[in-house]
Amino acid sequence: MSLHDRALTAVLTQLAMAADGAFIGVGVAYVAFSCFRKYAATSSALRKISQSASVQPSDLRSILSDSDDSRPSSSRRDDGDASSLNFDCGKLVFVSGSVEVKSALDKANWKSLRGTDLVVSHESGEKGVILQRIQTCIYNEWRGLFRWTADLGSMLMPRRITKENASSSMNMVPFILVEEGKWPPSDHVVVNMEGSTHPLPLTTVYQHLQPVKASSYTVFQALVGLEYPVGLLYEEKILPLGKDITAVGICNLKNGIPEIKSCEDLPYFLSILTKDQMIADLSFKSKVLLWSGLILGTVAIGVLGYSISRNWSKWKEWKARRAQQQQNASRIENLDETEEEESGDVPDGELCVVCLMRRRRSAFVPCGHLVCCHRCAFSVEREVSPKCPVCRQPIRNSVRIYDS
Structure with a gap:
């Protein structure tokens, strides 16, 4: 822990213990409220994914057409039925398929032209539809030279490595999902990445760590326990062709072609997880969040109750002292009045x-x-x-x- 972190910890400790733990109780209550809020969002996402229809790209046209014919756009809503989980802009579906470039559909000879119009890794030469380049600064902190007496854990683990993203860039081309092993891709769904902030199932194809030369200032940072840079990590990740992934999102027909885009209420969009794995993951997270909220809420109630009781007792003691002081002041006034007589x-x-x-x-x-x-x-x-x-x-x- 650096000097700045120690000073910040001391200030936060004094602030937390003020008012007999009232700040701690409020902080724990806020964390409990956040857990319940995340639990509500996770439970809603679990319900939606459980009710979403799991289909292949070849089934999307019939499902979307039936949905559009049976219900007007103004009345589409989530009514809790798995077969009619509709939204204003489409229908929530779960699609499995293989990644292919969209430009392959416009070529007459797709076998010879498959693989063109792709993004290519500069270092490895790998081709895909999404290419992400990340530069990460790696910092090191030595904690076991001058401060080992104050921190026993530093003797067991004297170094701490932290990472901080310096820069990141992403290139992508339009791509589709087709049924696994079915070519040419007559039935497909277009993946719309616009506005998506969900994690992507990318594959790391290149990594390079460039060490940072130490200077006199770096030696000083290491001696006093401050973080100092030790290297710059460069990575390239791609979404390759033919990778089997699943997409869960809002699907609709755009110019007669199925198109799927991300849903902000769901934690997944493109993933290597199956529907059952997503349901199991969300179910586990919802249970953890629920019990965390209950435990933290109970702790917050106990801490706040103790703080309120202590402050109420202090207020009554202060009130009694104030009354005693007023009584003493009146007695002193009476003493002054009778002093001349005596x-x-x-x-x-x-x-x-x-x-x-x-x-x-x-x-x-x-x-x-x-x-x-x-x-x-x-x-x-x-x-x-x-x-x-x-x-x-x-x-x-x-x-x-x-x-x-």
Whole structure:
């Protein structure tokens, strides 16, 4: 952990422990709320994928045509029926097929021209329909030289490697999904990648790590425990032809040709997972999110309840102290008013045994000794362990004695 991270951790710890854990309770409650929100989204995606129709590209035309004929576009909605899971812009379907370039459909001799109009990896020469180039900076942090006494874990794992994407670019050409092993591709579905932010089932075809030369500043960063760059990783990933993938999304007919695009409510679009694997994955995630939300929600309620109870007790104590202070202030005012009356000529036998200036006016309870003036008796009462100045017996309070 760097110096900056340690300082930030100390500040966050002090802030979290403020108000007897109220900030911790609010933070845990927010995380629990996020878990429940993600659980709702995951459950909705699970329900939609479970109800989606699993079809081949050759079945899409008939399904979309029947859907368009049986229901107008203004009334298409998700009504919970697997056979009629329709949306305003199409129908949610689950399509399996092989990746092929769209330009192969426009060629007369597709066997000889298959593989043209593709993106090509600069390093490996591999061809595909999607090419992604990523440059990643790799940082290293040495934690076991000067700070091993403060961090026992650094002796077991003194180095930490982190990655940070420096740049990324993507090239793609229009592609389609065709039925596996069926050529020429008479029945197909066009994949519309516009607006999709879902992860892609890409294959890594090239990797190269270029080390970064160390400098004097790098040595200083390593000694004080700061992160320092150690290399630049260059990667190329492609989506090759003929790869069997599945697509789950909104499908409709565009100029009589089936076209599928991503659905923002679903965590998948193009994937190597089957429908059953997606359902199992989403079911597991929904259970984890549900139990996480319940556990964190219970912890948040407990922490907030403890914080509220502690702050309520502190408020009552503050209120009692404030009332006591006001009572003491009123008694001091009364003492000031009677001080002039008691400070005149007083016989020696009636002088206060503490100040020897004012007349004896207050008797202690329960011993009953009348040996102090009102002001000194009040001072004795405010001691930690108040005792009578004569008999040294513990006292509870004092009572002012008035002459008849």
